[in-house]
Amino acid sequence: MEGNIILKFENVGKQFDGNRVLKDVSFTLKKGEILGLVGENGAGKSTLMNILFGINVIQETGGYEGNVYFDGKKVVFKSPFEALNSGIGMVHQEFSLIPGFTAAENILLNTEKTKPNIISKIFGKRLETIDEKEMRKSAQKGIETLGVDIDSDTLISEMPVGHKQFVEIAREIDREKVKLLILDEPTAVLTESEAEILLKAIRNLANSGVGIIFISHRLNEIISVCDKLVVLRDGAVVVERSVGGVEIKQIAEWMVGRSVEGEKNFHSKIQDISNDKDIILDVKNLWVDMPGEIVRDVSFKVRRGEIFGIGGLTGQGKLGIPNGIMGLFPSGGEIIFNDKNLPLNNTYNSLKSGLAFVSEDRRGVGLLLDEPIDMNIAFNAMQVHDKFVKKFLGGFIKWCDNRAIRECAKKYIKELDIKCTSAKQKARQLSGGNQQKVCLAKAFALEPTLLFVSEPTRGIDVGAKKLVLDALRGYNEKNNTTIVMISSELEELRAICNRIAIVSEGEIVGILSAKAPIADFGLLMSGIDKLEEEGEDNE
Amino acid sequence: MQIKNNSIEKFLINSAVPILFILISSIAIPLSKFSGIYLVREIVTRLTRDTFLVLSLLIPVMAGMGINFGMVLGAMAGQIGLIFVTDWGVKGVLGLVIAMIISTPISILLGYFSGAVLNRSKGREMITAMMLALFISGIYQFFLLYLCGSIIPIKNYKLLLSRGYGIRNAINLDTAGAFDRLLRIKIRGVSVSFGTILIIVAICIFTTWFRKTKLGQNMRAVGQDMVVADSAGIKVDKTRIQAIIISTVLACYGQIIYLQNIGTINTYNGADQAALFAAAALLVGGATVSRATITNAVVGTALFHLMFIVMPMAGKNLTGSAMLGEYFRMFISYGIVTIALVLHSWKRQKDREMARVQFRVNVKALK
Ligand SMILES: Nc1ncnc2c1ncn2[C@@H]1O[C@H](COP(=O)(O)OP(=O)(O)OP(=O)(O)O)[C@@H](O)[C@H]1O
Ligand SMILES: [Mg+2]
Numbered sequence: 016m017e018g019n020i021i022l023k024f025e026n027v028g029k030q031f032d033g034n035r036v037l038k039d040v041s042f043t044l045k046k047g048e049i050l051g052l053v054g055e056n057g058a059g060k061s062t063l064m065n066i067l068f069g070i071n072v073i074q075e076t077g078g079y080e081g082n083v084y085f086d087g088k089k090v091v092f093k094s095p096f097e098a099l100n101s102g103i104g105m106v107h108q109e110f111s112l113i114p115g116f117t118a119a120e121n122i123l124l125n126t127e128k129t130k131p132n133i134i135s136k137i138f139g140k141r142l143e144t145i146d147e148k149e150m151r152k153s154a155q156k157g158i159e160t161l162g163v164d165i166d167s168d169t170l171i172s173e174m175p176v177g178h179k180q181f182v183e184i185a186r187e188i189d190r191e192k193v194k195l196l197i198l199d200e201p202t203a204v205l206t207e208s209e210a211e212i213l214l215k216a217i218r219n220l221a222n223s224g225v226g227i228i229f230i231s232h233r234l235n236e237i238i239s240v241c242d243k244l245v246v247l248r249d250g251a252v253v254v255e256r257s258v259g260g261v262e263i264k265q266i267a268e269w270m271v272g273r274s275v276e277g278e279k280n281f282h283s284k285i286q287d288i289s290n291d292k293d294i295i296l297d298v299k300n301l302w303v304d305m306p307g308e309i310v311r312d313v314s315f316k317v318r319r320g321e322i323f324g325i326g327g328l329t330g331q332g333k334l335g336i337p338n339g340i341m342g343l344f345p346s347g348g349e350i351i352f353n354d355k356n357l358p359l360n361n362t363y364n365s366l367k368s369g370l371a372f373v374s375e376d377r378r379g380v381g382l383l384l385d386e387p388i389d390m391n392i393a394f395n396a397m398q399v400h401d402k403f404v405k406k407f408l409g410g411f412i413k414w415c416d417n418r419a420i421r422e423c424a425k426k427y428i429k430e431l432d433i434k435c436t437s438a439k440q441k442a443r444q445l446s447g448g449n450q451q452k453v454c455l456a457k458a459f460a461l462e463p464t465l466l467f468v469s470e471p472t473r474g475i476d477v478g479a480k481k482l483v484l485d486a487l488r489g490y491n492e493k494n495n496t497t498i499v500m501i502s503s504e505l506e507e508l509r510a511i512c513n514r515i516a517i518v519s520e521g522e523i524v525g526i527l528s529a530k531a532p533i534a535d536f537g538l539l540m541s542g543i544d545k546l547e548e549e550g551e552d553n554e
Numbered sequence: 555m556q557i558k559n560n561s562i563e564k565f566l567i568n569s570a571v572p573i574l575f576i577l578i579s580s581i582a583i584p585l586s587k588f589s590g591i592y593l594v595r596e597i598v599t600r601l602t603r604d605t606f607l608v609l610s611l612l613i614p615v616m617a618g619m620g621i622n623f624g625m626v627l628g629a630m631a632g633q634i635g636l637i638f639v640t641d642w643g644v645k646g647v648l649g650l651v652i653a654m655i656i657s658t659p660i661s662i663l664l665g666y667f668s669g670a671v672l673n674r675s676k677g678r679e680m681i682t683a684m685m686l687a688l689f690i691s692g693i694y695q696f697f698l699l700y701l702c703g704s705i706i707p708i709k710n711y712k713l714l715l716s717r718g719y720g721i722r723n724a725i726n727l728d729t730a731g732a733f734d735r736l737l738r739i740k741i742r743g744v745s746v747s748f749g750t751i752l753i754i755v756a757i758c759i760f761t762t763w764f765r766k767t768k769l770g771q772n773m774r775a776v777g778q779d780m781v782v783a784d785s786a787g788i789k790v791d792k793t794r795i796q797a798i799i800i801s802t803v804l805a806c807y808g809q810i811i812y813l814q815n816i817g818t819i820n821t822y823n824g825a826d827q828a829a830l831f832a833a834a835a836l837l838v839g840g841a842t843v844s845r846a847t848i849t850n851a852v853v854g855t856a857l858f859h860l861m862f863i864v865m866p867m868a869g870k871n872l873t874g875s876a877m878l879g880e881y882f883r884m885f886i887s888y889g890i891v892t893i894a895l896v897l898h899s900w901k902r903q904k905d906r907e908m909a910r911v912q913f914r915v916n917v918k919a920l921k
Contacts, residue, residue, distance in 0.1 A: 095785050113779050113782050124786040125772070125783075127768055145766050145767065145770075
């Protein structure tokens with residue numbers, strides 16, 4: 016039995032400047048086993064993985080307590096490279112890909128396929144020429160093991176997030192001797208069907224003997240793929256057991272340490288905006304060329320003051336809509352915003368005319384990581400403010416007024432329950448989920464006329480999801496801000512939207528009131544469901 | 555990147571600098587009253603003379619280190635090599651080759667030093683390299699002014715100052731034109747030195763090839779994102795030093811090619827200008843601190859020198875005074891460098907803005 020154990024944590028603890036984030040963590044992982052690590056935002060999951068992987072921050076902030084045993088030996092990795100060399104792969108919560116490189120170049124970064132030439136024979140291997148054909152072949156093979164279809168010649172900067180995620184995973188498993196793979200919220204940026212593909216790939220990998228630590232806030236994924244469950248609460252292990260027979264609700268309760276109230280019904284609160292008299296956004300024949308999320312021909316009207324939901328399955332194009340309107344991907348068609356024609360393909364202009372966007376790409380969301388939270392929240396508002404001085408006559412006009420910035424930050428920290436030591440804490444030091452909350456606050460602070468939010472609850476733990484949705488609803492009511500929310504979780508859309516459009520094959524197949532019975536939504540999506548399955552069968 | 559509709563605008567922004575120079579030249583050429591054949595002859599000469607130096611700047615740009623103002627160090631090494639072969643009386647191509655052989659280890663050493671210093675000032679490479687060049691230039695002058703002829707034996711008295719030690723201000727090279735005379739062919743009254751051109755082509759091929767090697771790939775990775783490159787196990791600092799070493803050695807050869815064409819060494823202030831002019835030429839060609847191609851280098855060299863030739867004459871014809879023309883020439887050549895640098899920083903600002911918008915204030919874009 017002992018020989019089967021690949022990883023063992025023994026009384027591991029960690030504090031950052033006296034702020035204790037992990038205490039007495041002990042658990043084990045066997046070869047070929049998938050361990051689901053769950054916990055609230057800021058529970059210490061990423062920190063624990065950083066300790067294992069030898070990330071520099073840990074050393075720089077005074078190391079850790081306790082012991083880590085890997086493959087039978089006690090290990091203290093001084094750098095990620097040492098961890099890599101001894102057979103640990105890690106997919107981080109933030110991307111570590113080079114945007115200007117192709118998928119193949121990234122997958123084989125520093126393990127490039129080369130062929131010798133005369134010069135390299137004299138001066139050494141580093142002058143061997145890159146064998147592009149071999150690189151492509153090898154990368155393609157890696158991508159295919161994951162069961163996805165990505166062109167290895169595509170630049171990372173031109174990929175949808177989901178594909179980036181697969182590229183990053185392909186890179187980790189490409190290394191031959193990987194014995195342990197750490198996946199920190201790999202599915203957070205994936206749509207459900209992409210996530211399914213990934214889960215299947217993980218299972219295959221585990222079957223070949225690799226130990227896997229899988230972190231996710233989607234508890235159903237934990238239940239469906241993991242063998243073992245470890246729950247962290249406030250930095251301590253509260254549960255270590257096999258997954259068999261555990262229910263989602265039970266896990267959620269372990270995570271937050273109290274019983275979780277059932278989903279509250281918001282419908283009563285939603286005000287009635289039921290006519291097309293006051294249209295704030297009129298989209299006509301929009302097309303967007305966003306790889307993996309192509310929008311073909313979409314027309315819809317958004318009423319002033321409503322929350323308009325856009326749902327639909329993976330790759331059908333729902334994400335393309337906000338990305339196109341905001342000018343992040345090439346697009347065409349006609350958009351009338353506030354009775355004015357909105358030129359497409361111009362992000363700056365879109366921002367200027369009062370649109371704001373919280374991207375689904377929460378790893379590229381662009382926080383200024385070395386700036387404090389309050390600066391991050393105020394930053395965009397300050398930038399746009401330069402040109403809209405009159406519009407923000409509130410407290411914000413003195414944008415260099417640090418007190419106002421701090422006040423505003425404090426408000427959102429409270430409202431969104433951002434877990435931090437103070438408003439002056441650097442964004443880098445926040446946990447992933449809390450960074451996501453800062454992004455939302457940033458968009459709120461911009462005081463847009465219309466706010467696009469794409470997948471707002473990704474990476475947010477079960478307890479905090481409701482909080483985020485409440486905040487959106489509240490913001491909508493208080494400021495009469497129109498919100499267009501894109502989400503792959505129908506339940507989430509139904510909870511706070513007035514109307515919901517369902518996107519399929521790049522077109523809107525129907526717009527329903529959120530009160531419509533769930534079966535109706537199912538019907539709209541069901542046809543597509545079948546198509547998808549057929550598509551998969553064909554492969 | 556993704557805003558395809560703006561591609562024309564983007565192209566214009568990208569080529570703003572070369573376009574501006576083409577515009578100015580097209581006004582100045584008729585004013586200068588130079589004949590076409592004269593201009594072609596001058597441009598060909600100057601292209602063969604200068605392109606190599608400009609090309610030596612490409613690799614550090616690829617490694618994300620900006621324009622290597624430290625190439626001056628290589629140029630100095632090249633000059634030292636040439637001074638020694640002149641002293642020994644080695645003539646012709648052999649003399650130049652020996653000069654290269656002597657100066658290679660010196661420039662490798664200087665390149666290593668320069669790279670190591672730049673590693674301590676990541677993100678501020680260009681200004682650091684300029685300062686470093688000034689510092690090394692002091693040592694270079696000390697070496698030539700005091701050590702040569704006193705501690706280091708110099709036999710040829712023609713090279714020494716009248717006081718008996720220290721190298722003279724201007725030295726005539728025995729090796730003058732040695733590369734240029736190889737395969738020199740007259741085409742319609744324009745003599746083209748295919749020997750030198752072959753050397754330049756070779757360096758172009760080398761650069762292109764180098765980009766495709768493992769080391770080149772490492773440099774590109776380091777240039778794009780040091781943190782990611784580091785976590786993939788690429789030795790960032792070492793790679794950066796290597797980029798600077800290659801650039802310094804190439805600059806050294808470039809300076810030797812340049813000087814054999816000129817025929818004389820301006821011992822004490824020939825080298826510092828090399829970096830400024832090469833940098834300006836590259837920028838005139840539309841390069842940025844983060845992206846520079848062979849085309850940028852060649853086009854830039856041609857345009858830069860076209861201005862250089864035409865402007866003084868145009869000024870003279872416009873004002874009728876030879877003196878004024880001369881002032882004009884000085885004014886313009888420094889002006890070019892300033893404009894190129896200002897335009898270039900404006901463009902960088904623009905790039906940054908676009909990147910910021912595209913990546914929603916992505917922190918990497920701000921750096
Ligand atoms: N470099 C750092 N300096 C100070 N505090 C830090 C640092 N890194 C993390 N923390 C703190 O440690 C705590 C745990 O963070 P961690 O990133 O491990 O959470 P997590 O469980 O991964 O959460 P999430 O689900 O949101 O990703 C947080 O309160 C965070 O603010
Ligand atoms: Mg985390």
